[in-house]
Amino acid sequence: MDFTLNEEQQLLKNSAERFVEQDYGFERRRDIIASPDGFDREVWAQMAELGWLGLPFSEEDGGYDGTPVETMILMEAIGCGLMVEPYLATVVLGGGLIAACGNADQKATILPQLIAGKMLLALAYAEPQSRFDPADIITTATKDGGGYLLNGHKAVVLNGGSADKIIFSARTSGDQRDQGGISLFIIDADAAGLKIKSYPTIDGLRAAEIELTNVAAEALGKIDDAYPAIEVVLDAGIAAIAAEAVGAMQVLHDDTLEYLKTRQQFGQAIGSFQVLQHRMVDIYIELEQARSAAVMATLRLTENDPEARCHALSAAKVQIGQASRFVGQNAVQLHGGIGMTDELKISHYFKRLTMITTQFGSADYHLDRMASATPQTNQEEI
Amino acid sequence: MDFNFSEQDLAFRQEVRDFMQHSLPEDLREIAEHGQHFRKEHFVRWQKILFERGWAAPSWPVEHGGPGWTPTQKYIFQEELGLSAAPMPPPFGTGMIGPVLIAFGNDAQKTEYLPRILNGDDWWCQGYSEPDSGSDLASLRTIAVLDEDHYVVNGQKIWTSYAQYADRMFCLVRTDDSVKPQAGISFLLIKMDTPGITLRPIISQDNDHTLNEVFFEDVRVPIKNLVGEAGQGWTYAKFLLGHERSSIGDIAGSKRSLTRLKKIAAAEISGGQPLSEDSAFSRKLIDLDVRLMILEVTQFRLLADEEAGNDIGPAASILKIKGSELSQLISETAVEAIGYYGMPYVHEAVQPGGNEHAVGPNYATGILPDYLFLRALSILGGTNEIQRNILAKTALRF
Numbered sequence A: 001m002d003f004t005l006n007e008e009q010q011l012l013k014n015s016a017e018r019f020v021e022q023d024y025g026f027e028r029r030r031d032i033i034a035s036p037d038g039f040d041r042e043v044w045a046q047m048a049e050l051g052w053l054g055l056p057f058s059e060e061d062g063g064y065d066g067t068p069v070e071t072m073i074l075m076e077a078i079g080c081g082l083m084v085e086p087y088l089a090t091v092v093l094g095g096g097l098i099a100a101c102g103n104a105d106q107k108a109t110i111l112p113q114l115i116a117g118k119m120l121l122a123l124a125y126a127e128p129q130s131r132f133d134p135a136d137i138i139t140t141a142t143k144d145g146g147g148y149l150l151n152g153h154k155a156v157v158l159n160g161g162s163a164d165k166i167i168f169s170a171r172t173s174g175d176q177r178d179q180g181g182i183s184l185f186i187i188d189a190d191a192a193g194l195k196i197k198s199y200p201t202i203d204g205l206r207a208a209e210i211e212l213t214n215v216a217a218e219a220l221g222k223i224d225d226a227y228p229a230i231e232v233v234l235d236a237g238i239a240a241i242a243a244e245a246v247g248a249m250q251v252l253h254d255d256t257l258e259y260l261k262t263r264q265q266f267g268q269a270i271g272s273f274q275v276l277q278h279r280m281v282d283i284y285i286e287l288e289q290a291r292s293a294a295v296m297a298t299l300r301l302t303e304n305d306p307e308a309r310c311h312a313l314s315a316a317k318v319q320i321g322q323a324s325r326f327v328g329q330n331a332v333q334l335h336g337g338i339g340m341t342d343e344l345k346i347s348h349y350f351k352r353l354t355m356i357t358t359q360f361g362s363a364d365y366h367l368d369r370m371a372s373a374t375p376q377t378n379q380e381e382i
Numbered sequence B: 001m002d003f004n005f006s007e008q009d010l011a012f013r014q015e016v017r018d019f020m021q022h023s024l025p026e027d028l029r030e031i032a033e034h035g036q037h038f039r040k041e042h043f044v045r046w047q048k049i050l051f052e053r054g055w056a057a058p059s060w061p062v063e064h065g066g067p068g069w070t071p072t073q074k075y076i077f078q079e080e081l082g083l084s085a086a087p088m089p090p091p092f093g094t095g096m097i098g099p100v101l102i103a104f105g106n107d108a109q110k111t112e113y114l115p116r117i118l119n120g121d122d123w124w125c126q127g128y129s130e131p132d133s134g135s136d137l138a139s140l141r142t143i144a145v146l147d148e149d150h151y152v153v154n155g156q157k158i159w160t161s162y163a164q165y166a167d168r169m170f171c172l173v174r175t176d177d178s179v180k181p182q183a184g185i186s187f188l189l190i191k192m193d194t195p196g197i198t199l200r201p202i203i204s205q206d207n208d209h210t211l212n213e214v215f216f217e218d219v220r221v222p223i224k225n226l227v228g229e230a231g232q233g234w235t236y237a238k239f240l241l242g243h244e245r246s247s248i249g250d251i252a253g254s255k256r257s258l259t260r261l262k263k264i265a266a267a268e269i270s271g272g273q274p275l276s277e278d279s280a281f282s283r284k285l286i287d288l289d290v291r292l293m294i295l296e297v298t299q300f301r302l303l304a305d306e307e308a309g310n311d312i313g314p315a316a317s318i319l320k321i322k323g324s325e326l327s328q329l330i331s332e333t334a335v336e337a338i339g340y341y342g343m344p345y346v347h348e349a350v351q352p353g354g355n356e357h358a359v360g361p362n363y364a365t366g367i368l369p370d371y372l373f374l375r376a377l378s379i380l381g382g383t384n385e386i387q388r389n390i391l392a393k394t395a396l397r398f
């Protein structure tokens, strides 16, 4: 076993951390969030220049042949800076599906552009009734000449308002919650019949409700058989936000520890109270456990056996959710009143971590996913 | 032992319930039901309705315009108020400064202030905390120096809830720094429009404006605005903190939010069935029920003690700790219940009269902002860590 980064990965980590520290100050982030796009296109261009947008793609597709470890490194830095640029939506989710399911033509028109920072993507998979189950799909795709027509409503589509192209899951056959009969489609954001309502999210990002009325769409990958690919890319999303959560928790850990050592009450640093030391130790332990979860998620992502992959990714998500909640709540608590303010960083990290708790499924959802996939113990073995 | 309310108490409960049903204006009900935030005008309007009915100050004696209720009746009233969609008036007036003036104020102060608290004409805020004096309140440094018949106040308060609405502040100031910290504190009443006072809003993490910083620069306060004796402010403040603690427990509020959560869980679909029927989630709801049931009995035991004329002492801290934790847990479970629709944040949708529509189901509005703001319950009124210190000292005598 080896959990160390190789030389190139270490360089990537250094440069990503430096970028966040020097170029992504908290006041700048505040301005970026308030801007019309909700993210900074200049930052995005810089990220392209640094080669970050091409990390996970094969050389054939114009990328750098990276592994999930590179994505983890970058997402952790994104979490440290609480960056709002659409890396998850465009590179991990959208780009991931194009690379996995796209035909030669689709890859050639999209990926080089994406890697150059000139095309943004979004993945529209959830629906108002679907809760966390990506197979719960009402949106329909019906054949229309050579193409398809889509009708339905997609919910809380991350970066749906800024994407140039949006990937949709839709039902081509089967019943509402069947895993079979699901297909993927790709649609230009300005297509006729597409109604996109973009809004801010509580954690400083942007998402959108999208209504489709007879929208002409091009298929992405095999008809009726997209569910496995969707599951893989959502698992990649889990690994990515696990790393993001670790970055965010690291900041809360560091800032809270510093605060305990400097804030004076009763004539002493509040960190001298043992009850607060223990709480801080629990934050530290949760962070370490979360780091283990993020590493496991990242390394199991390339697991060939889908069951083993799902099992590991769901387990990681459960731990990440618990840690995010504990660390977020207690960072606020240990700061007292000042932890409640919009002015301090703390509350912003808390909000992002709160949303990470349910993003790509709550702990209950993932425990269920694990339980339903775990083979029952054989009576005779006991 | 008897675990039931008397016939009279039950009749009283019905009377209060009927009143809430008939007297709560429809627009106020809607604000609450849409998960929006009440503003000053809403609180004041409701206070005046209660005033008309003679119920404006549940804990005051009859001679000052209170209803003269027993502790049980007060409890029932607060519970029914909490269960209804009525705006819960902030405690600063009738719940805090009123009782202090009744106990420690002079006649002139009682005559000047009590009627205007009762009828909602004056809004009060609480000026205790300072940047360097939160949990360690006794270290406060806002100074008041006597200059003939005025105190001249200099310093700063922080976290002052609703100071932007307030006509007056009750304020802890240091009048003597030659004695031990607690003994040098006095209790002053300050008009908020006195020259030298400036406010700076603090936006909290739910993106709302409740909190403020209040700065004092040579603010002249007539000496007649001193409550009781100089140097006794700490005693009066402690008298109040007991009041504040049990009210933060807000069991009625938890009942109401748990009822709301159950409705959400029944409406939210998970895997083709209502979320409330999901085995893991339904157990969470039941677990919340259990916590609520037990806490209520603890509260009843304290109530019976109070009714018997005993001092409930440190037990108020139990209510504060468990009550705040329960409110927070219910809200956390509500966040989980609404799934992805916790993410959208449309600022206008949580403002009364805002015409922007929320995203997603109606019941999702306000769930996240509430969750964020409720984190304050384990911080304000003495943090939960401080409550545990109090119990360690007073109940366990460590």
Ligand SMILES: Cc1cc2nc3c(=O)[nH]c(=O)nc-3n(C[C@H](O)[C@H](O)[C@H](O)COP(=O)(O)OP(=O)(O)OC[C@H]3O[C@@H](n4cnc5c(N)ncnc54)[C@H](O)[C@@H]3O)c2cc1C
Residues within 6 Å of the ligand: A263, A265, A266, A270, A273, A275, A276, A333, A334, A335, A336, A337, A338, A340, B125, B126, B127, B128, B129, B131, B133, B134, B135, B136, B158, B159, B160, B161, B162, B211, B376, B379, B380, B381, B382, B383, B384, B385, B386, B389
């Ligand atoms: C929403 C809100 C509304 C408020 N409204 C008002 C108001 O209207 N008027 C007013 O005067 N104040 C108000 N407050 C202030 C509130 O009373 C203080 O925030 C509180 O007393 C804590 O003080 P602090 O924020 O300075 O935290 P600190 O005292 O600095 O505490 C920081 C952390 O250290 C812990 N800690 C401190 N001392 C100890 C110890 N001895 N042992 C163990 N742990 C310890 C605390 O529990 C906390 O976790 C409000 C606060 C909030 C959040």
